[in-house]
Amino acid sequence: MKATVLVRPKPGILDPQGQAVESSLRHLGFEVSDARVGRLVDVDVATDDKADALAQIERMCEQLLTNPLIESYEIELEQA
């Protein structure tokens, strides 16, 4: 089952990348604020069971994909 994990810097965490991106967007003439830059991980989990896939990805996030102190995550499961 294919899934996408969105990893974001937690609110309140300094995000210099987001600030740089926001500043560039403003230079281009866009009126934007609160730009934050995170990370996206696509993964294909070897199961067809949705609950199982979710449970596995949550463990992946806790063990490796995110640092819970500074990052939050969101899981999107793709329907086969």
Place this chain on the structure above:
Amino acid sequence: MSEPRPVIPVIVWPGSNDDRDAQLALERLGAESPRIWHTDEELPRETAAVVLPGGFSYGDYLRCGAIARFSPVLRAVEAFAAEGGLVLGICNGFQILTEAGLLPGALRPNASLSFVCRDVPLYIERTDTPFTSRCFEGQELTIPVKHGDGCWFADEGLLGELDANGQLMLRYAAGANPNGAVADVAGVLNADGNVFGLMPHPEHAVDPLLGSADGALILGSLVDAARLSLTAAV
């Protein structure tokens, strides 16, 4: 017979690049410092302290230190630390120790988004640790930093707790914070006092020819403490 040479291995991951400097510095200061490959599952039997060097372990993919944390040798380092063994993490080594949960906080990209490479003034806040015994309280040290991800972070609750415990024992001098780290923190000690991580590179400041020999105070303190544990064990 000269003083015993304590064994202080330096761990090497693919991408480590300060392991030889650390080895050279420790050996000049009186230690025996074999370099240990990341796939080794055990530390040498006589290990009296361990150093995790700077570099870019496993390419620093995902987050700095996030993957090195799962290497076989780190199991051995964790077991060693759990028994009170002395562990020093420098730069990438510090990042690995925070990812492994052996040290509190996390290291984020520098606030400037620029890689910084320069000498920085630092303050030692404690001298009663195995890593700072050669220093005097409030001593200012000059040691180089060279990193892109050295912005140490802890939320307010954690920060207050660490401060109260005296664990934030190395700080950048006022106005000299090179990376945006909270509370100007340059190095952190664990609660038990046997694991220390810092962003500056003491191994690059062990001879006046290098611009400073202040790093030798930190590494020399570690060698002293390792030697002491050696004689205590006999």
